[in-house]
Structure formats: structure tokens, C-alpha cells
Amino acid sequence: MVWRLQADRNQLPRLLLRLLFLLPTGLPVRSVDFNRSTDNITVRQGDTAVIRCFIEDKSSKVAWLNRSAIIFAGQDKWSLDPRVELDKRSVLEYSLRIQKVDVYDEGPYICSVQTQHHTKTAQVYLIVQVPPKISNISADITVNEGSNVTLVCIANGRPDPIITWRHLNPTARDFEGEEEYLDIQGITREQSGKYECKAANEVASADVKQVRITVNYPPIITESKSIEAITGKQAYLRCEASAEPKPDFEWYKDDTRINSAQGLEIKSMGNRSTLMVANVTEEHYGNYTCVAANKLGVTNTSLYLYRPGTVIADNGSTSLAASIWLMAITLFCLICKC
Numbered sequence: 291m292v293w294r295l296q297a298d299r300n301q302l303p304r305l306l307l308r309l310l311f312l313l314p315t316g317l318p319v320r321s322v323d324f325n326r327s328t329d330n331i332t333v334r335q336g337d338t339a340v341i342r343c344f345i346e347d348k349s350s351k352v353a354w355l356n357r358s359a360i361i362f363a364g365q366d367k368w369s370l371d372p373r374v375e376l377d378k379r380s381v382l383e384y385s386l387r388i389q390k391v392d393v394y395d396e397g398p399y400i401c402s403v404q405t406q407h408h409t410k411t412a413q414v415y416l417i418v419q420v421p422p423k424i425s426n427i428s429a430d431i432t433v434n435e436g437s438n439v440t441l442v443c444i445a446n447g448r449p450d451p452i453i454t455w456r457h458l459n460p461t462a463r464d465f466e467g468e469e470e471y472l473d474i475q476g477i478t479r480e481q482s483g484k485y486e487c488k489a490a491n492e493v494a495s496a497d498v499k500q501v502r503i504t505v506n507y508p509p510i511i512t513e514s515k516s517i518e519a520i521t522g523k524q525a526y527l528r529c530e531a532s533a534e535p536k537p538d539f540e541w542y543k544d545d546t547r548i549n550s551a552q553g554l555e556i557k558s559m560g561n562r563s564t565l566m567v568a569n570v571t572e573e574h575y576g577n578y579t580c581v582a583a584n585k586l587g588v589t590n591t592s593l594y595l596y597r598p599g600t601v602i603a604d605n606g607s608t609s610l611a612a613s614i615w616l617m618a619i620t621l622f623c624l625i626c627k628c
């Protein structure tokens with residue numbers, strides 16, 4: 291702590307001192323400047339602060355003052371605060387102990403020592419630090435693609451925490467700026483997922499909380515494959531769609547809706563649907579349609595159950611059956627540039 295000249299600021303403690311020691315107001319207060327360490331004491335909220343002060347002889351008049359009040363005058367406690375007491379490990383020590391320090395304790399503390407000839411004051415500035423804490427974060431939300439979304443994250447702490455946002459998945463992206471508010475305009479399906487708000491100051495480890503954004507969008511069929519099937523055997527037609535919320539599936543053979551009956555079984559789970567033909571017969575060959583729908587839209591694709599020997603265009607979607615012969619001619623033509 292620094293023993294420093296009691297300047298004109300802190301007029302009130304000085305006035306209080308004059309009253310306490312009955313100093314003649316005109317007389318300048320002489321001070322000694324001991325430069326020992328910093329004149330700031332930093333304490334975490336809830337901890338105990340000990341502000342040290344030592345006197346030179348037992349006959350000195352001593353007092354502890356706050357910004358606005360006398361805390362101790364000699365051994366008499368003026369403060370009504372039960373957290374405040376003197377810390378005297380030796381006859382010459384006159385330190386002040388404050389338990390369970392809180393933010394309102396922050397401020398200047400003055401130890402005043404009056405000997406016969408002069409008055410010394412030591413001023414210490416108590417800084418109270420508070421770890422970062424997120425007090426409020428947006429609730430999880432579901433929006434339609436293209437919406438404008440604002441996320442909010444409110445944090446407390448001393449010094450004021452720095453707030454940063456991060457998109458955790460599927461992309462791990464940090465957002466620019468240190469903002470309580472995160473604005474996403476025209477949100478896309480790739481921007482769905484978890485967002486992390488981090489509040490950090492130098493006092494303690496950062497506080498972190500998450501919020502999830504679900505972005506709804508209409509289905510798109512991502513996978514469907516035509517297959518060859520042998521009569522008398524089982525066959526599976528598969529269809530996968532990307533959608534939020536998860537799609538409902540329907541299957542059609544030509545223009546007729548298929549129900550799970552007569553050797554056909556539809557199994558849909560999440561974003562996949564399978565049509566099982568238990569025992570393939572001639573009537574099963576042909577054109578099937580997989581329809582995927584959610585509240586935002588509907589889409590479909592056609593796929594085929596082929597007789598063995600029919601070549602399948604392997605790009606899935608609306609593939610046309612082409613014979614090996616036709617394929618060979620196409621290849622031949624390509625090579626010969628005919």
C-alpha cells in the first residue's frame with residue numbers, strides 16, 4: 291500500500307478526520323509518503339479483504355474511514371456492519387478486515403494515524419471482482435428458412451465480461467465482434483444447430499451456455515435407387531430425404547398408393563423410407579414413386595424395380611431403363627465420335 295499525501299480529493303474523510311482528532315481546520319495536515327506497493331487491493335466477491343495499516347507507537351490516535359463514514363475510531367467500532375472488524379496481530383498493527391466482500395464495498399479506505407506532531411494517512415482503493423456469469427440466454431427456437439433470428443446472451447461480472455458467440459455445429463464458426471446480441475438475417479438450413487455464448491473476464495474461467503436453432507425447410511430427396519430383383523426373392527426400394535421437420539413418406543406404384551399389405555411393407559424412420567417386396571412376382575416390376583412431405587412442402591422421385599438383365603442408370607433419380615445393347619452402342623458411338 292502507498293502512504294500518500296492526502297490530496298484535496300476525498301474532502302469528506304479529511305473533514306471527518308478533523309472532527310475526529312479535533313484538528314484546527316487551518317493547519318495543513320502533514321503526511322509521509324511510503325511507497326511500498328500498489329494502492330489498489332483486488333478481492334473477489336465473497337472473499338475476505340484485509341487492508342493493512344501499521345502504527346509507530348501505541349499512543350497514536352488511529353482511525354479507519356470509508357468514502358463516507360468512519361468505520362473505526364481507535365478501538366471503537368462506528369460501523370454497524372458485522373462483516374467489518376480490526377485485524378491486530380501485534381500491538382502496532384491496525385488493519386481492517388472485511389468478510390464476504392461485496393460490490394458495494396468497492397471504494398477508498400483510509401487509515402489515519404495521528405501522533406503528537408503529524409498525521410499520516412494511508413489510502414487504499416478496494417476493487418471487488420466478480421466472476422463472469424450468464425444470467426439470461428435465448429431459449430431454443432425453431433424458425434423457417436429465410437427468417438431473421440436474434441439471439442441474446444446477458445452476462446454479469448466485474449470487470450464487465452466480454453461476450454462472444456460461436457456456431458458449434460455443423461460448422462465451427464466464431465462470430466466477429468463482442469456482442470450480447472447475435473443477428474442472423476435470412477437464416478439457412480446450414481446455420482441450424484447449437485450456438486455457444488461465452489462470457490469471459492480475467493477473474494475466473496469463462497461462463498458458457500448454449501442455445502439451439504432449428505431451421506425448418508421443405509424436403510429434398512437425397513437418395514433413391516432403382517434395383518434389379520429376381521422373382522421369388524425379397525427386394526428393397528430405398529428413399530432418403532433431407533427435411534426439417536422430418537418428412538412423412540408415401541409410396542406409389544404407377545398412380546396407386548401402396549399400403550403395407552399383400553407382401554409389401556413400408557418402413558419409415560427419420561429421413562429414410564424402405565419399401566419391401568417380400569416375394570417378387572412379375573406384377574411387381576415397374577415404376578414406383580417415393581413421396582416425401584412435411585409442413586413446408588412435398589417432393590417425389592421415381593424409381594424402378596427391374597427384371598434381371600436390365601441395366602440401371604446408376605445416378606438414381608428419374609432413371610430410364612436402358613438395355614446393355616443400347617448402352618454398348620452409346621459407348622461405341624462416344625468412342626468413335628459418330
Ligand SMILES: *[C@@H]1O[C@H](CO)[C@@H](O)[C@H](O)[C@H]1NC(C)=O
Pocket residue numbers: 323325
Ligand atoms: C512508487 O513506486 C513506483 C513503482 O513501484 C515508482 O515508479 C515511483 O517512483 C515510486 N514513488 C516514490 C515517491 O517513491
Ligand SMILES: *[C@@H]1O[C@H](CO)[C@@H](O)[C@H](O)[C@H]1NC(C)=O
Pocket residue numbers: 328329330415417
Ligand atoms: C487502481 O485502479 C484504478 C482503476 O480502478 C486504475 O486506474 C489505477 O491505475 C490503479 N492503480 C494502480 C497503482 O494499480
Ligand SMILES: *[C@@H]1O[C@H](CO)[C@@H](O)[C@H](O)[C@H]1NC(C)=O
Pocket residue numbers: 356357358359361369371374388394395
Ligand atoms: C462504506 O461506505 C458505504 C457507504 O456509506 C457503506 O455502504 C459500506 O458498507 C461501507 N463499507 C464498510 C466496509 O463499512
Ligand SMILES: *[C@@H]1O[C@H](CO)[C@@H](O)[C@H](O)[C@H]1NC(C)=O
Pocket residue numbers: 425426427442
Ligand atoms: C431473459 O430475456 C428475455 C428476453 O429479453 C426475457 O423475456 C426474460 O424474461 C429474461 N429472463 C430472465 C430470467 O431474466
Ligand SMILES: *[C@@H]1O[C@H](CO)[C@@H](O)[C@H](O)[C@H]1NC(C)=O
Pocket residue numbers: 436437438475476
Ligand atoms: C430480415 O431483415 C431484412 C433486413 O433488415 C429485411 O429486409 C427483411 O424483410 C427481414 N425478413 C424478415 C422475414 O423479416
Ligand SMILES: *[C@@H]1O[C@H](CO)[C@@H](O)[C@H](O)[C@H]1NC(C)=O
Pocket residue numbers: 522569570
Ligand atoms: C413366392 O411366391 C411363389 C408364387 O406365389 C411361391 O411359389 C413361393 O413359394 C414364394 N416364395 C416365398 C419365399 O414365399
Ligand SMILES: *[C@@H]1O[C@H](CO)[C@@H](O)[C@H](O)[C@H]1NC(C)=O
Pocket residue numbers: 512530531532533560561562
Ligand atoms: C439422415 O439421418 C441420419 C441420421 O440421423 C443422418 O446421419 C443423415 O445425414 C441424414 N441424411 C439427410 C440427407 O438428412
Ligand SMILES: *[C@@H]1O[C@H](CO)[C@@H](O)[C@H](O)[C@H]1NC(C)=O
Pocket residue numbers: 544545577578579592
Ligand atoms: C414413373 O411414374 C412417374 C409418376 O407417376 C412418372 O412421372 C414417370 O414418367 C414414370 N416413368 C416412366 C418411365 O413411366
Ligand SMILES: *[C@@H]1O[C@H](CO)[C@@H](O)[C@H](O)[C@H]1NC(C)=O
Pocket residue numbers: 542579581589590591
Ligand atoms: C410428383 O411430382 C410431380 C411434379 O411435382 C407431380 O406432378 C406428381 O403428381 C407427383 N406424384 C405424386 C405421386 O405425388
Ligand SMILES: *[C@@H]1O[C@H](CO)[C@@H](O)[C@H](O)[C@H]1NC(C)=O
Pocket residue numbers: 603605606608609610
Ligand atoms: C441421370 O441419368 C439420366 C438418364 O441416363 C440422364 O438423363 C441424367 O442427365 C442423369 N443425371 C445426372 C445428374 O447425371
